[in-house]
Amino acid sequence: MMLKIGITGGIGSGKSTICHFFRLLGAPIFEADLEAKKIMNQSPVIRSNMQMLFGKDIYLANQTIDRKKLAGLIFNSPPLLEKVNSIIHPEVRKYFFEWCEKQKAPYIVHEAAILFESGFYRMMDQTILVTAPLEERIKRVMARENTNEEDIRNRISKQWPDEEKMKLATYILNNNNEELILPQLIELDIKFKTHG
Ligand SMILES: CC(C)(COP(=O)(O)OP(=O)(O)OC[C@H]1O[C@@H](n2cnc3c(N)ncnc32)[C@H](O)[C@@H]1O)[C@@H](O)C(=O)NCCC(=O)NCCS
């Protein structure tokens, strides 16, 4: 049986960085946020639903979704965010199971920003929550991309607080520059490879 490991953490916590190490250790990684974006551009069903909701202009001339516009709309309207989630998540879920069928490894990693909020965690055997102090996360995201503090705090407010996620996580990794992460990942890798 192939073990399914879910990795999550709020914006800027460092989950992509940690997944990069799991990839080096040989684990196939399903990047849900990336796959969601691809599916939004490729699925005709999602395209027509999104255009019905937001108008034709939600897709750019090159047929890709206008991410900036969409982010501005959904992160400022909880009902719209919920609607978009309900359009995209079932397709991502379907694609995830198809993808799993093709993997040949003792375990796979499913990386998602909203693993718990979306309920996707129920499809996993075990979950890892990546945490870091809020101020540190904001600093990292501001250094990574051209965005402002207000927008980052707004996105954080749309995600569950770490205390809630901690209650559901199998493992918690503190990516706070105070503990060495790599030895913890190697230990987990060995555990997962032996189905522990
Ligand atoms: C609105 C979109 C196009 C903005 O794209 P953009 O490149 O600016 O941001 P990106 O996708 O890299 O997300 C950055 C961060 O925003 C947060 N975020 C993204 N989607 C969501 C969501 N549905 N709910 C709460 N937070 C979210 C996460 O912390 C994420 O890491 C994109 O986030 C999106 O399509 N979201 C809805 C689909 C979805 O639910 N994706 C994630 C789970 S499968």
Ligand SMILES: Nc1ncnc2c1ncn2[C@@H]1O[C@H](COP(=O)(O)OP(=O)(O)OP(=O)(O)O)[C@@H](O)[C@H]1O
């Ligand atoms: N321990 C660390 N110390 C300093 N910078 C870090 C650390 N971990 C990650 N970073 C940097 O912080 C930024 C955010 O990390 P990463 O992209 O992995 O976060 P994420 O949780 O995947 O965020 P998002 O939800 O936005 O996708 C990146 O630029 C990354 O290089």
